Amino acid sequence: MSNITVPYKKIQIPSRGDSPAKTIHAPILKTSLFHNNKERLFFVDSLVDSGADFCVFPANAGKAIGLDVYEGENVSTFGIGGKETLYFHKLTVEVIVNDQSWKFECRAGFSTKLNPIAFNQKAKMFRLKEY
DSSP states (O other), X not given: OOOXXXXXXXXXXXXXXXXXXXXXXXXXXXXXXXXXXXOOOOOEEXXXXXXXXXXXXXXXXXXXTTOOGGGSEEEEEEETTEEEEEEEEEEEEEEEETTXXXXXXXXXXXXXXXXXXXXXXXXXXXXXXXX
């Protein structure tokens, strides 16, 4: 892989409690997951965290590509979000950078704490909820 510069993505953070809505910029990559060479089903935006020990995705994303998430190797972790169990599987990860596809094999963890998502079909929006 050659060196590529990727601009941060603008993200709107809704107001919560006494905190007003705000706009931030974050290192986000368009990502897709593959298991058993199944066709790509969807893309998710993934936050690039240079301090993370693992790639972690929502358990629902693993289920969507046909994984029995809870059959993976479970590892207890402790981080900024507290203690949780991640379920690890070997899979292929694809990231899209400047309309180019980059694929690599990965041992990724799946988290049930990343799953709370609220969909609003009428507004054509979804919201991630704090666990």
